[in-house]
Every structure is written in C-alpha cells, then in structure tokens.
Amino acid sequence: MMIDQHISSAFDRDLEGVTTLIVRMGGLVEEAIRKAALSLSQRDVEMAEEVREGDRVIDALEEQINEEAARLIALRAPVSKDLRTVLTVLRLAASLERIGDYAKNIAKRTSVIAEMGPVYGSDGALRRMAREVEQMLQQTLDAYVRSDVSLAEDVRQRDQDVDEMYNALFREFLTFMMEDPRNITACMHLHFMAKNIERMGDLTTNMAEQIIYLVTGHVPEDARPKGDKTAYVTNTD
Template identity: 65%
Template sequence: MSNQHISSAFDRDLEAIQAQIMQMGGMVEAAILNAAKSLETRDTELADKVRAGDKDIDKLEEQINEAAARLIALRSPTAIDLRLVLSVIKISAALERIGDYAKNMAKRTSVLAQLPEVSGSQSSLRRMAREVQVMLKDVLDSYIQRDADLAINVIMRDADVDQMYNALFREFLTFMMEDPTNITPCMHLHFIAKNTERMGDLVTNIAEQVVYLVTGEAPEEDRIKSDISSTDLAASKV
C-alpha cells in the first residue's frame, strides 16, 4: 500500500473518531443543561433521564478509545498524527468526567426536591452551568476548526466560572448562618456548585489540549485558580 493510501485511510479513520467526539460532546452539553434545568424546576423525571443517559456517554467513550487504539495499531501514526490520536483519547476522557459531574448534579435533584428551597440558588447554579456548557461548545468548535485563539479564549473564561462559584459559596455560607434549616440543602447545593466549577476546569483542560495540538506547545501561563472556599471556611471558624 502506498503512503498516499495509508494517509487517506488514516484521515478517514480519524474523521470517524472525531465525529464520535462531537456526538459525545453534544450528549454532554445536553446532560449539563438538563441537569441544571431539573435542579431549578425540581423535575425528578428529567434528572432520572440525565442519570440514565450517562451510560450512553460512557459507552461512547469506550468506543472512541477502542477506535483510537485500533488506529494506532493499524496505521502506526507518527509525530503530528500520533498527537491527533492521543488528543482524541484525552478529550473523550474529559468529556466522560464532565458527564459524571452532570449525573451527580441530577442525583442530588431528587434529594433537594424533598428539602426547603433556598431562594434564588437554583437559578444561579443554572446560569453557571449554562456558562460551562457554552464554553464546552466553543472548545469543541476550536478542536474541529483547529482554532487555538478560540481555545485560549475558553481558557480565559474559566475565571468567570470561578467567580460564580465563589459568589455562590459565600451566599450558601450566609444562608446557613442565618437559618440552620438551610444547612442541609445548602450543603447539597454547594457540592453541585463545586462540581460545576470542576466541569469548567475540565473544559479548560480540553482547551489546553487544543492549543498544544495546534501549536505544538502548551499555553504559556498556568491558570490562576481563584477558589476562595477553603480560606473562607477557615475564616468562618475563627
């Protein structure tokens, strides 16, 4: 087989895998939005749908990994081609983890539906989840388009998610101090907020992978995280 035939076969196989990545990304985006919506509306049926759908996300990740391993074994890619295949594996792993966080959000919806509602918190969490979902959409676009600038823009926007998390954390602390009956629901809501913040981190990891894929170099500066929860917890105990 000529090198040209090998190259065209590799391209076809890689395009098929990338199509699966985009399919998986769309499923994860829907899981984020539906989990947040189920939380805000206390829709336990929608939450159950998110939890059930996570199995399909996991299955697709397995298919992508198997296809990528097969591609490496059959085509023996080198240099940039190998980097492309490895990026697929890393991105699918990040997407699977984001799906897990969306599932965890949905799990807590059924619990929170039985507890007193904390005014405004669910809608704030939905806005935060929406921001993460838009970042995920943009980073997947940057991957397909090989757009390092768009990926860098996503990395910068992670600071907005951190700020949303910090604001929610302080809000939950205030609610808990004002009324002890808020402690249990606020603890659940805090876990959801933290998981959403971690979704943002995983989206940013994908963006960093895109930058490396396109430029051959990691982003110049490490992200500065602004999670104030540990320091605020310490202060509240003084």
C-alpha cells in the same frame, strides 16, 4: 509515494470517524449539563432520571472512541502530529466522560433537593453557572473541529468567570447556613452541585489546553487564570 498517500488518506478517514464520535459525545454531555441544571431549577425528578440514564450512552461512546483510537495506533502507527492527534482524542473523551459524571451527580442530588424548600436565588445562580460551562464546552468542541487556537484560548480565560460564580455561591451558602440552621442540609447539597459545575469548568479548560497543544505542539506557558479561593474563605475575618 503512492503508498504513503494511501496510508495518509486512510488515517484521515479513520480520524474523521473518531472526530464525529467526539462531537456526538460532546453534544450529549452539553445536553446532560443543561438538563441537570434545568431539572434542579424545576424540581423535575423525571428529567434528572433522564440525565442519569443518558450517562450510560456517554460512557459507551467513550469506550467506542478508546477502541477506535487503539485500532488507529495499531494499524496506522501514527507519528509526530498524527500521534498527538490520537492521544488528544483519548484525553478529550476521558474529560467528556468525567463531565458527564458530574452532570449525573447533580441529577442524583436533585431528587433529594426536590423534597426541600428552595434556597433563595440559588437555583437561578446554579443554572447560570451551568450555562456558562455548557457554552465553554460548545466553544471547545468548535475549537477542536476548526483547530482554532484563539477559540481554545478564550475558553481558558472564561474559566475564571466560572470560579468567581462558584466563590460567590459558596459565600452565599455559608451565610444562609449561619442565618438559619434549617438551611444547612439543602445548602450542603447545593454546594456540592456548585462544586461539580466548577469541576466541569476545569475539565473543559483542560480540553481547551489539549487542543492548543494539538495545534501548536506546545502547552500554554502562561498560568491559567483562576478565581477559586474558597480554601481561604474560612480563614478570613
């Protein structure tokens, strides 16, 4: 019995260390989202470069988390919820790394956008959309640390708001391009940025669903509310 308690406490200590890494990685990804959107609105190429450079740290943290998780599995041979916890950690780290990549992609396009004239209202709209995703990510990390299912479920519901923001921007960009062909190049870049942010929202929502699974042992049964209908936009009218 004492041996089992010792193994359990050792696992908990190791897991606490991995959780610290996840929270640190999440904080860096939140910062990357915020700075990527800010660099766009301010046409700040240097800040965009900071986002690109910072992605290396995010990637390195994912590697470290993967190594720690593999060590946990090898040394502690977790089962049941403990194994589910380790697998969730791996999935969260993978999602955070991909969100960081999307922030880096936005930063890459900022240097191109900086040489073009602004498209009315787009910078503010993109920044609001990015802020929504940043808040969702912060909420998801809080849900993970607290094992809070209701908080994670709230993130799932908020994903629809991000989709609706994206749909509105998509239609605006189409309008701008049709009204003036000189807007086409800038609007295409801005559209890809908006799509990157929408994908960030999807990944954050995936993370929230993983947390629900971790705590309850069940994947959410109800369909995630979605508002992305851009596949049908060109077929309307």
